[in-house]
Amino acid sequence: MTRSRRNAVLALLGLAMAASVGARGPWRADEGNTVGWQLMSPEERIEHQARIRSFTDYDACHAYQLEHHRLMEARAAERGLRLPSVRRDACAHLRRDR
Amino acid sequence: MPAPTCAGTGEGGAMKRVSRVLLPMLVLALVGGPVWWAWPGTLGGWRSVAIVTGWLGYGLLFASLVTMLREPWLARVLGGLGRMYAWHHHLGVLAYLVLLLHPVALAMEALPESPAIAWASVAPLQQGAAGWLGWAALLCLMIGLGVALSPRLAYGRWRALHGLLALAVVVSPAHLVMLGLEQWLWWMPVLAIGVLFWRVLRADCGLAALPHVVAQVAHPARAVVEITLRPMARALAAHAGQFVLVAFHDGPHFQGCHEYHPFTLTAIEPDGSLRVGIKALGDCTRHMQTLEAGVAARVQGPFGDFGAAGSGRPALWIAGGIGIAPFMALLRAGTVAAPVRLIYLYREAADGAYHDELVTLADADPDVTLVAHASGDGAPDLAAILPEADALAGVECFLCGPPGLVDAAVALLRARGAADEHIHFERFEFR
Numbered sequence: 001m002t003r004s005r006r007n008a009v010l011a012l013l014g015l016a017m018a019a020s021v022g023a024r025g026p027w028r029a030d031e032g033n034t035v036g037w038q039l040m041s042p043e044e045r046i047e048h049q050a051r052i053r054s055f056t057d058y059d060a061c062h063a064y065q066l067e068h069h070r071l072m073e074a075r076a077a078e079r080g081l082r083l084p085s086v087r088r089d090a091c092a093h094l095r096r097d098r
Numbered sequence: 099m100p101a102p103t104c105a106g107t108g109e110g111g112a113m114k115r116v117s118r119v120l121l122p123m124l125v126l127a128l129v130g131g132p133v134w135w136a137w138p139g140t141l142g143g144w145r146s147v148a149i150v151t152g153w154l155g156y157g158l159l160f161a162s163l164v165t166m167l168r169e170p171w172l173a174r175v176l177g178g179l180g181r182m183y184a185w186h187h188h189l190g191v192l193a194y195l196v197l198l199l200h201p202v203a204l205a206m207e208a209l210p211e212s213p214a215i216a217w218a219s220v221a222p223l224q225q226g227a228a229g230w231l232g233w234a235a236l237l238c239l240m241i242g243l244g245v246a247l248s249p250r251l252a253y254g255r256w257r258a259l260h261g262l263l264a265l266a267v268v269v270s271p272a273h274l275v276m277l278g279l280e281q282w283l284w285w286m287p288v289l290a291i292g293v294l295f296w297r298v299l300r301a302d303c304g305l306a307a308l309p310h311v312v313a314q315v316a317h318p319a320r321a322v323v324e325i326t327l328r329p330m331a332r333a334l335a336a337h338a339g340q341f342v343l344v345a346f347h348d349g350p351h352f353q354g355c356h357e358y359h360p361f362t363l364t365a366i367e368p369d370g371s372l373r374v375g376i377k378a379l380g381d382c383t384r385h386m387q388t389l390e391a392g393v394a395a396r397v398q399g400p401f402g403d404f405g406a407a408g409s410g411r412p413a414l415w416i417a418g419g420i421g422i423a424p425f426m427a428l429l430r431a432g433t434v435a436a437p438v439r440l441i442y443l444y445r446e447a448a449d450g451a452y453h454d455e456l457v458t459l460a461d462a463d464p465d466v467t468l469v470a471h472a473s474g475d476g477a478p479d480l481a482a483i484l485p486e487a488d489a490l491a492g493v494e495c496f497l498c499g500p501p502g503l504v505d506a507a508v509a510l511l512r513a514r515g516a517a518d519e520h521i522h523f524e525r526f527e528f529r
Contacts, residue, residue: 025136026279030145042208042219043226046277050228053278 027053033088036072039079052090061091117177121165121185124176128164129157132286144207148200155197156270159239160286162189163267163293168301168343170401179401187246190263194243197236228276231269238266253357253382264294301358304345307396308332312349313371315389319444319451321378322420323387324364326371327395333370334400336363338427342399344374346386349393355382358398362423362498364452365430372397373427375451377420404496404522411494414485415440416507418499419449425498426452429459429466439467439485443478443503478503480510487514497523 029049031037040048048068055061069087076083136153138146165176165186173179201220208216218224222233242263245256271287300306314326327344336342341362346354359382361374378384404424415425415438422442428434440460444450453470460468471483484507485493495511497504504523511521 025139025149028138028141028145028149030141038211041224042215043224043229046228047226050276050278 027090027093029090033090035069035083035087036075039072039075039081055091055094058091058094058096061094065089065091117175121176121181124164125158125161125185125189128161129154132157144203148203148207151196151199151203155193155200156274156286158189158193158196159263159267159270160290160293162186162193163264163290163297165189167293167297168398169306170399173401190243190246194239197239201232201236226276228273231273231276235266235270235273238262238269242266253380267291267294301343301398304358304396304398307343307345307358307398308334310344310372310395310397312346312389312391312393312395315391317387318375319453320446320448321384321387322449322451323376323389324373324451325376325386325389326367326373327397328369328371334372334397336366336372336400337403338363338366338431338433339404339424340400340402341404341424342372342374342397342401344398345396346389347394347396349390352388352390352393354393354395355385357382358396359383360401362404362427363400364423364426366427375420375423375426404498410435412437412492413439414490414493414495416443416484416495416497416499417441418443418503419445420451421497421499421503422451422456423498425496426456429456429463434463434465437465437467440469441483442468442470443473443483443499444471445474446472477506480507484510484514490514490516493520495521497521 027049029037029045029052034040034045034048037045051064052061055064073083132153133150136149138149141149162185165182167182168179173182176182205216205220208219220229222230225233239262242260242265245251245259246263248256251259267290268287271290309330310327311330312325313328316324316326318324334342341360343358343360345356345358346352347356348354361376363372364375365373367373376383376386376389378387413436417425417440425440425442429440440456442450442453442456447453450470450472456468456470460466469483471478473479490511493516495516497507508521508523512518
């Protein structure tokens with residue numbers, strides 16, 4: 001490996017390490033912040049993430065969230081499951097008091 | 099492909115060191131910037147791998163796009179057009195391989211849930227608009243890259259299909275927008291499309307080229323034509339050892355290919371006229387053997403600086419066939435300032451372009467020694483022709499010619515003790 005290539009690889013590794021510390025990335029839907037994640041299809045998960053990302057207003061986001069919760073509770077009831085009552089607010093980043 | 103062009107970077111030591119570092123740094127910025135922004139933070143596992151490979155692949159693709167720009171100033175800064183094209187190829191292949199991992203990682207993330215969910219995560223028929231656009235971009239990459247690696251495809255068809263790679267650069271941001279990423283992201287596709295337009299308008303449509311006209315046509319050897327191009331407006335500031343990209347258009351009885359091909363300069367006249375040597379190596383260059391005075395041409399460049407690295411030190415020049423072109427320009431310019439031994443190899447006497455002129459130039463300059471060798475149909479006996487180890491000490495070696503000959507000669511020079519930093523050659527692949 002030439003010196004310039006080695007430097008490039010080292011710089012890339014350094015950047016990756018710095019990124020892991022410094023960057024947070026855009027909001028992403030996952031099992032921890034999405035009610036009923038296990039009851040959604042992969043396509044629905046993508047759509048849900050895109051919807052949440054598209055909101056610029058907390059109230060609109062929260063209204064969509066309530067609708068989503070109702071749908072997931074209905075699916076859970078159909079299958080005899082119980083959804084967790086403690087939920088992370090996926091719209092929290094839009095709250096003005098934050 | 100047209101005649102081989104040999105044009106090392108040739109800048110002075112400091113500039114060369116800077117240009118060596120600039121290209122990796124530029125690529126690092128183009129790749130590292132989006133990866134840093136999109137770093138998956140608290141997410142873990144395969145989902146993170148999918149996100150990182152997606153952005154890494156897009157950054158690599160973007161960098162590959164930037165390295166296909168054909169601007170003399172950019173080529174000078176980034177270490178030469180040949181180097182940029184080598185990076186363009188490697189970055190493109192790497193982008194494709196990394197992006198192939200993206201859907202695989204998405205499926206792997208869902209596999210613990212169930213194989214059905216894993217399949218649904220990537221199956222094209224089970225995707226919404228975002229997934230479809232992702233697959234479309236990957237398909238464009240697959241075809242575009244497959245074509246790029248097919249040297250036998252006709253150039254016109256190759257170029258059209260290779261354009262699918264550019265389409266991938268446009269479609270993949272649409273995939274990201276459908277995933278809900280809208281704000282910070284926009285500068286990237288806008289810049290990528292800007293770079294695409296830059297390349298197409300400046301290089302392919304010829305806005306960066308200057309108008310010339312064919313003033314003279316000579317036939318210095320079998321299947322070789324030397325064209326004198328007179329500038330119609332501003333002359334290019336070129337010097338011996340450089341090459342230009344030329345597109346020949348139409349003339350009184352000639353219909354050009356209208357494609358830009360690289361040709362090494364064989365002379366630069368005091369009035370700014372340029373001479374290029376063209377060997378019939380492909381369809382278009384074969385057709386160029388019938389060029390006539392009065393044909394319109396557009397010229398881009400100049401690029402490269404072959405021979406400059408050794409100025410002032412004794413040199414060994416090894417030319418094969420039309421690879422004599424850069425050495426011809428250097429000798430005609432009369433800038434040889436140290437002893438030079440020129441070994442000129444060709445098949446038969448009829449293929450030895452400029453032979454008589456070279457003999458005259460060598461006779462007139464005591465610093466120039468000419469060894470012309472017709473090897474016939476077999477490979478030349480390089481072991482007998484090239485200087486022994488003791489004669490290579492302190493000598494800068496420059497090679498220009500067919501890849502097979504250059505490879506064999508370089509291997510022999512190394513075996514005889516010539517260090518890599520004293521061996522100068524470049525291969526050009528403009529596909």
